Amino acid sequence: MKSKVIVKKVATIDIGSNAIRLLISNIFNVKGKQYHTKNSLYRVQLRLGDDSFNKGKISLKNLKKLKSTLASFKLIMEINEIKDYLAYATSAMRGIINSEEIIKSLEDETGIKVEIISGKTESEIVSNNDISSHIGKTKNYCFIDVGGGSTEVIIYKKSKFYKSKSFKIGGVRLINNLVSNSTWEYFGNWLKKNAVELKKLKIIGIGGNINKIYKISGVKYTKPLTRKSFKKTLDKIENMSLEKKLIKLKLNPDRIDVIVPAGKIYYFLMKTLDIKEIYVPRIGLADGMVNEII
Numbered sequence: 001m002k003s004k005v006i007v008k009k010v011a012t013i014d015i016g017s018n019a020i021r022l023l024i025s026n027i028f029n030v031k032g033k034q035y036h037t038k039n040s041l042y043r044v045q046l047r048l049g050d051d052s053f054n055k056g057k058i059s060l061k062n063l064k065k066l067k068s069t070l071a072s073f074k075l076i077m078e079i080n081e082i083k084d085y086l087a088y089a090t091s092a093m094r095g096i097i098n099s100e101e102i103i104k105s106l107e108d109e110t111g112i113k114v115e116i117i118s119g120k121t122e123s124e125i126v127s128n129n130d131i132s133s134h135i136g137k138t139k140n141y142c143f144i145d146v147g148g149g150s151t152e153v154i155i156y157k158k159s160k161f162y163k164s165k166s167f168k169i170g171g172v173r174l175i176n177n178l179v180s181n182s183t184w185e186y187f188g189n190w191l192k193k194n195a196v197e198l199k200k201l202k203i204i205g206i207g208g209n210i211n212k213i214y215k216i217s218g219v220k221y222t223k224p225l226t227r228k229s230f231k232k233t234l235d236k237i238e239n240m241s242l243e244k245k246l247i248k249l250k251l252n253p254d255r256i257d258v259i260v261p262a263g264k265i266y267y268f269l270m271k272t273l274d275i276k277e278i279y280v281p282r283i284g285l286a287d288g289m290v291n292e293i294i
Contacts, residue, residue, distance in 0.1 A: 012087075012088075013070070013088070015048070015088065015092075015093060016048075016049075017047070017147055017149035017171075018045070018172055019044060019045050019208070019254065020066070021041065021284075021286050022041070022077075023286035023289075023290070024076075026038075027293070045254035047172060047254065048092035049170070050176065052093070053092070053095060054176060057096055063102065067105075067109055070112045071111075085293075092148065092172075093116045103115075118166070119166020122145070122166070122285060125291075126288050131204055134222055139156075139200075140201045140202070141156050141201065141204060142156070142195055142204065144203060144205055144269050145206035145285075146170060146171065147207060149168070151170060152167075153166075153167070155194060155195055163194045174258075174261035175258060201275065203275050204279045205266050205278045208255070209259045213230065213233055217229050217233040227270045234260060237263075
């Protein structure tokens, strides 16, 4: 008699600075071990970072869009009969003056309970993703997760958590000219102080922009992207016309202006630490949140 595998669907919502994502995942148990796979992903462009980083508050127009997005996500979750979910907000919401008031209104009007998480918590969730199929048994590795409003760096030494830091550097901040030279200098000095000494350090790039850069580069999945190819791909994107970015690269309109600035943050880390390649497992905060539900 064949054993029956019970599949349960869960949802994770990531409210970022550039977009909002709803990830529906399948959770199932096989021989006492739990697994999860992606079922479907929904992404809505809503650049909350433009409001938050420039004004410290969300415009009424974007707040309405945020509520509509979450209300639609609630309906999708109901159709999928989802009982367990998590909804986290990151950098953009952290910088809003009346964030507690907004979080309460979101729950009251959409039924979605949102939690604003710190950069440190964001780092920990992202680094809980399984990346063994990419880096093998490497003991020294570093995650870099570049978002619209912040960059999270998490370092593991001898397979154990070593250091983490959240920096106010991101794609949306860069296109709004909100990153000073002193912030870049601080970022570089922190990397040199905490990561240069580690032998055979492998870098894991997280985030929608590096996922797209990786895809455009043509590198076979699970294989690392060399620093030389990374720079070549970045230059290729930067020098393309708007039309070619839309048609040939199939970039979403909201990604066109942030992909190169975000890419330069990854490149900065690689160059600062003299790292020759970066691994891109195509995972993110929403994926790590599934582990929290499990």
